[in-house]
Amino acid sequence: MTKNKIEKIFKILSKQISNPKTELTYKNPYTFLVSVVLSAQATDKSVNASTVKLFKIIKRPEEMIKLGETKLKKYIKTIGLYNSKAKNIINLSKILFEKHNGKIPSDFNLLTSLPGVGNKTASVYQNEILNIPRVAVDTHVFRVSNRIGLVKTKNPDETQIKLESIIPKKWLKSAHHLLILHGRYTCKSQKPLCGDCVVYKHCSYIKSEQNKKNISSQ
Ligand code: SF4
Structure with missing residues (x-):
């Protein structure tokens, strides 16, 4: 896909989604990290429904350690994989408290x-x-990025490397939220709402679906 087309797609998406931001609710960097860990293979909605009570009493790693795994599970039991998530959250809180002064490191590794x-x-x-x-x-x-044709990739890590190399600098910060929100509300997994889609004209999925129809009707 050409640079020009990629630029156009993000311009159109950002016009429709004027304030692309996370739908997870959080109080500070620590509670955000906890929310993201909880959101693996779960909806933001289900995470928010649990953390609304949890984050009233827990805002720092030491408070989470004090709460303990068993009580934490009671708050998050409606979220998928809550047993392993509770264990991870307690262990990561211990590491943050003991090794990082209760702060979240900024280094990726x-x-x-x-x-x-x-x-x-x-x-x-x-x-x-x-x-x-x-x-x-x-x-x-x-x-979404594979359907539109921004990339042609087999796994998330490969997709991230590719997207970070092709998306213009201007859109890099918002691209994650623009693509997520477009996928959540328009380019849905089972039935994409192509008729309502603002990037319809630029989407390669649509072209391939039309090609399939044309071939099968021949
Ligand atoms: S046209 Fe359809 S498949 Fe393409 S991005 Fe839009 S909703 Fe998704």
Whole structure:
């Protein structure tokens, strides 16, 4: 896809989504990191429904350690994989408290060395909290960027490398949220709402679907 076309796609998306930002609710960098760990394979909505109560009493690693794994599970039991997430959150809180003075490290390798924090979570954190232009790739970003034809990739890590190399600097900071929100509300997994899509004209999925129809009707 040409630079010009990529520029156009992000221009159009940012016109439609004027305030691209996370839908996770949080109080500070620590509670954001906890929310992102909880959001793996879960919806932001389900995470927010649990953290609304949790973050009333927990805002720092030492408070989480004091709460303990068993009580934490009670707050997050409606979120998928809550057992392993609770364990990771307690362990990462211990590391933050003992090794980092209760603060979140900004270095990518230090972030990904924390329990439950992989490439995606670390990139989301750097993008949202540190304003570093990272294009974290979740299921929406992976699907949408491949459907539109921005990339042709097989896995999220490859997709992130590619997207960060082709998206113009101007859109790098907002690209993650623009693609997520477009995927969540328009380019849905099962039934993309192509008729309502603002980048319809530029989408390669649409062209390939039309090609398939043309071939099958011949
Ligand atoms: S035209 Fe359809 S497949 Fe392409 S980005 Fe829009 S919703 Fe997704």
